[in-house]
Amino acid sequence: MNDSLPRASLSDERSHLDDSRAALARMRQRTEHITDNTGDELAAYALGKLKAQRLADLADRPDTPLFFGRLQWTTEDFHIGRRHVVDESGTPMVLDWRAPLSRTFYQASARDSLGVILRRRFGFSDGALTGFEDENLAAGAELGETSRILAAEIERPRVGPMRDIVATIQPEQDDLVRADLARTICVQGAPGTGKTAVGLHRAAYLLYAFGSQLKRGGALIVGPNRAFMSYIHNVLPTLGEVDVTQTTVDDLTATVPVRGTDSTAAQAIKHDVRMAEVLRRAVWGHVRLPEDSLMIPEGGWRWRIGTEYLRAAVADTRDEGIPYEIGRERVRAQIVTGLRRQAEIRSGESPSEVWVRRMGRTKVVTAFLESVWPKLEPKKLLAKLYTDAEFRATAADGVLTDDEQALLAATTRTVRHSVADTVLLDEIAGLLDRHTGFGHVVIDEAQDLSPMQCRVIARRCRHGSVTVLGDLAQGTAPWAARDWTDTLGHLGKDDGEVVGLTTGFRVPADVIALANRLLPSLDVNVPPARSLRRDGLLELLPLDGADDLDAAVRAALTYEGSVAVIAADDRAAGLPGWDDDRVSVVPATEAKGLEFDHVIVVEPSEIVDAEPMGLRRLYVVLTRAVSRLTVLHAKPLPGPLSD
Numbered sequence: 349m350n351d352s353l354p355r356a357s358l359s360d361e362r363s364h365l366d367d368s369r370a371a372l373a374r375m376r377q378r379t380e381h382i383t384d385n386t387g388d389e390l391a392a393y394a395l396g397k398l399k400a401q402r403l404a405d406l407a408d409r410p411d412t413p414l415f416f417g418r419l420q421w422t423t424e425d426f427h428i429g430r431r432h433v434v435d436e437s438g439t440p441m442v443l444d445w446r447a448p449l450s451r452t453f454y455q456a457s458a459r460d461s462l463g464v465i466l467r468r469r470f471g472f473s474d475g476a477l478t479g480f481e482d483e484n485l486a487a488g489a490e491l492g493e494t495s496r497i498l499a500a501e502i503e504r505p506r507v508g509p510m511r512d513i514v515a516t517i518q519p520e521q522d523d524l525v526r527a528d529l530a531r532t533i534c535v536q537g538a539p540g541t542g543k544t545a546v547g548l549h550r551a552a553y554l555l556y557a558f559g560s561q562l563k564r565g566g567a568l569i570v571g572p573n574r575a576f577m578s579y580i581h582n583v584l585p586t587l588g589e590v591d592v593t594q595t596t597v598d599d600l601t602a603t604v605p606v607r608g609t610d611s612t613a614a615q616a617i618k619h620d621v622r623m624a625e626v627l628r629r630a631v632w633g634h635v636r637l638p639e640d641s642l643m644i645p646e647g648g649w650r651w652r653i654g655t656e657y658l659r660a661a662v663a664d665t666r667d668e669g670i671p672y673e674i675g676r677e678r679v680r681a682q683i684v685t686g687l688r689r690q691a692e693i694r695s696g697e698s699p700s701e702v703w704v705r706r707m708g709r710t711k712v713v714t715a716f717l718e719s720v721w722p723k724l725e726p727k728k729l730l731a732k733l734y735t736d737a738e739f740r741a742t743a744a745d746g747v748l749t750d751d752e753q754a755l756l757a758a759t760t761r762t763v764r765h766s767v768a769d770t771v772l773l774d775e776i777a778g779l780l781d782r783h784t785g786f787g788h789v790v791i792d793e794a795q796d797l798s799p800m801q802c803r804v805i806a807r808r809c810r811h812g813s814v815t816v817l818g819d820l821a822q823g824t825a826p827w828a829a830r831d832w833t834d835t836l837g838h839l840g841k842d843d844g845e846v847v848g849l850t851t852g853f854r855v856p857a858d859v860i861a862l863a864n865r866l867l868p869s870l871d872v873n874v875p876p877a878r879s880l881r882r883d884g885l886l887e888l889l890p891l892d893g894a895d896d897l898d899a900a901v902r903a904a905l906t907y908e909g910s911v912a913v914i915a916a917d918d919r920a921a922g923l924p925g926w927d928d929d930r931v932s933v934v935p936a937t938e939a940k941g942l943e944f945d946h947v948i949v950v951e952p953s954e955i956v957d958a959e960p961m962g963l964r965r966l967y968v969v970l971t972r973a974v975s976r977l978t979v980l981h982a983k984p985l986p987g988p989l990s991d
């Protein structure tokens with residue numbers, strides 16, 4: 349079959365790679381030579397920005413080949429790669445993996461070849477092609493999960509930050525990556541099923557396919573913590589997307605320094621969705637219906653706006669459901685409308701805009717607004733809620749119990765804000781004014797978001813769509829989601845669809861079988877993962893002293909790749925560290941979302957006992973291993989593992 353290809357041999361493919369690299373270099377040169385001749389400073393600036401973006405887009409990364417696949421139809425033949433490359437005549441040498449035609453690469457099968465005769469996948473190392481694998485789809489031959497290039501990719505030792513999976517995206521993953529921009533999707537997937545990878549590739553796909561729609565809002569990636577963000581931050585730039593905001597909820601809400609902490613009970617109440625209603629009342633409770641008419645002096649004249657007119661203006665605006673500050677300006681505008689009408693009646697002609705604007709800003713009008721619709725400031729309002737018992741009781745009446753209200757009480761007006769307080773400040777800011785919205789938001793490890801944190805994100809994508817990624821079994825926060833419909837509701841996306849991923853690409857079968865023994869005790873209804881990986885090592889060893897741990901680390905270092913020693917946070921803090929940058933000591937609470945070739949878990953029962961959701965924490969920890977898991981214990985293993 350290879351002979352029927354126009355360029356069949358590996359050396360031909362290598363020449364095509366060299367030619368494509370040269371073509372990409374020429375594309376860069378052409379971009380570098382674009383200059384602005386208009387002499388207009390603004391145009392030059394805009395062009396400079398576009399040029400820098402385009403050059404970043406056209407960067408050639410020496411460690412990754414420009415293409416990873418090839419498709420042959422009866423009359424056409426294309427290489428598929430990370431970005432579009434054309435020769436000088438404009439003929440494509442490499443098709444972007446996100447182009448509609450490239451979809452065939454991921455979706456064609458022996459059952460439905462989609463017209464493809466032959467699919468070729470390339471193996472590579474350090475940017476050079478090392479071989480290829482052909483599937484003669486027309487003849488009904490397909491490698492599917494038995495592909496050795498796929499096997500090599502998922503078994504590859506992990507070094508450094510996360511890599512893209514563009515060469516080996518699986519059909520069920522591709523369906524999610526290419527789902528329409530308008531769709532909100534919630535992916536429930538066991539550990540290692542590629543949720544993070546799917547979310548990042550979906551962002552890259554949407555920016556490519558719906559660029560003009562997304563241009564204004566852009567895309568936002570939200571992850572659980574900074575360590576995770578730095579682990580994934582390189583994937584989108586490798587896919588040519590350098591302009592995506594990647595952050596955590598804590599950073600999104602970081603408008604004040606965090607200097608305080610909450611008791612567990614206070615934290616629970618601050619993250620409870622009922623706080624949204626308490627804060628709504630705390631804000632809108634400031635609006636008063638006017639009791640008197642408004643007299644506005646001007647020279648020797650006094651304009652009068654009647655009480656009924658003012659009451660209707662305030663009441664109607666309050667009921668409109670718009671942000672508080674916009675409402676305040678709308679009431680001002682209605683006063684101005686009343687004045688304009690009177691001026692027209694009095695003089696028979698329209699007053700000038702300058703007059704209208706000046707009258708709306710007079711001291712009397714501003715003082716009136718201050719009395720019926722006072723200016724509010726989030727920090728002051730939160731301090732008032734915490735320190736003014738009467739104000740708190742009015743806002744929380746019938747929403748929080750007396751005991752719950754007491755949990756919010758503070759004695760001093762200078763609040764040392766906790767992380768939960770920053771979420772409440774963001775809620776208040778959202779009641780006061782609109783946040784700028786993103787066109788699409790990808791949320792990773794979403795099972796741990798509190799209802800109030802979901803609302804932080806919801807405010808930033810009121811008109812956009814969301815990709816929610818998570819695993820209910822890995823939820824360890826006190827407010828962890830039990831059902832995705834709740835999370836979607838708090839995100840304001842009730843119409844989101846929940847979709848499952850069950851094929852595991854990280855954790856070897858024996859290791860996942862051990863972790864799956866915990867599932868029935870985790871109090872969630874999720875399907876177990878099925879691992880693609882038959883290799884791997886699992887060992888349960890006694891821990892009689894520090895030497896045993898050291899010996900386990902030394903043994904792990906005889907293999908290639910990264911090694912993590914994961915223990916309950918207290919124990920991890922006391923561990924010595926190893927003089928090898930392949931070894932990391934990871935506290936159990938920081939392991940979520942990460943992966944290491946060899947994981948050494950020390951005293952699993954301590955991880956379980958350290959927190960209320962300890963069994964789920966252990967489930968997370970056991971599923972971080974890419975190739976080998978060593979469990980060291982002196983104490984008995986937690987119940988479900990010892991059966």
Ligand SMILES: Nc1ncnc2c1ncn2[C@@H]1O[C@H](COP(=O)(O)OP(=O)(O)OP(=O)(O)O)[C@@H](O)[C@H]1O
Pocket residue numbers: 501502511512513516517518521537538539540541542543544545546819853854940941942943971
């Ligand atoms: N189609 C694929 N081809 C090759 N590797 C893949 C594929 N899908 C996922 N992987 C790899 O499997 C590993 C796990 O993927 P990822 O971290 O996205 O899973 P996850 O579902 O987010 O896991 P967790 O819930 O444990 O955080 C990563 O190394 C990823 O690159």
